[in-house]
């Protein structure tokens with residue numbers, strides 16, 4: 001029943017996006033596309049954090065956290081509940097509003113920024129922790145290393161190129177948004193890689209439901 005509802009929602013979402021694009025006669029911007037996806041009562045990836053974040057929480061450096069492409073706030077709110085001073089950035093103002101609602105619901109505070117990460121200044125040596133879940137832009141990964149304080153940590157999970165072979169309805173449909181094998185090891189070569197995994201898992205997070213291929217990483221910026 002739950003699976004059927006998720007598939008129906010995904011189909012309605014795609015139809016809505018196509019209709020909007022056709023009406024305008026122009027391709028949608030990333031902001032329009034994501035606002036369209038989030039413009040509904042339900043939390044499309046659920047309200048619970050990514051399992052990898054939850055499992056590794058005790059290993060992460062406490063303090064000031066930046067949550068990249070935070071969506072409706074499931075990870076940002078979880079970190080705030082566990083004592084982090086959290087700032088979350090996303091291109092979708094609708095997602096940000098939903099994050100604020102979730103934070104109120106859980107009695108915590110998240111600093112929110114509506115911005116396009118492709119040209120958002122992450123600052124220099126500002127954060128103890130940066131998270132990047134289910135959003136992929138290589139240049140942001142490179143800039144994130146600069147934004148970490150010495151000793152700061154970066155935690156990442158995203159679909160790998162193998163996701164395409166599994167033929168799922170969810171997740172990116174083009175390789176541009178997917179991580180290649182060992183690519184992150186090269187990007188993070190100036191850091192200490194504390195955890196790396198290239199694997200197949202069963203996801204059950206709102207619209208992410210089913211078997212998929214993902215890459216996980218935790219990296220730490222050296223202190224000297």
Ligand SMILES: C[S@@+](CC[C@H](N)C(=O)[O-])C[C@H]1O[C@@H](n2cnc3c(N)ncnc32)[C@H](O)[C@@H]1O
Nearest residue numbers: 034045069070071090091092116117133134135
């Ligand atoms: C698959 S969702 C993942 C959301 C969240 N990280 C999570 O795990 O629930 C990808 C997110 O990236 C955001 N996004 C896409 N392009 C962006 C950009 N250029 N700048 C900032 N956010 C962006 C979308 O609005 C969306 O919230």
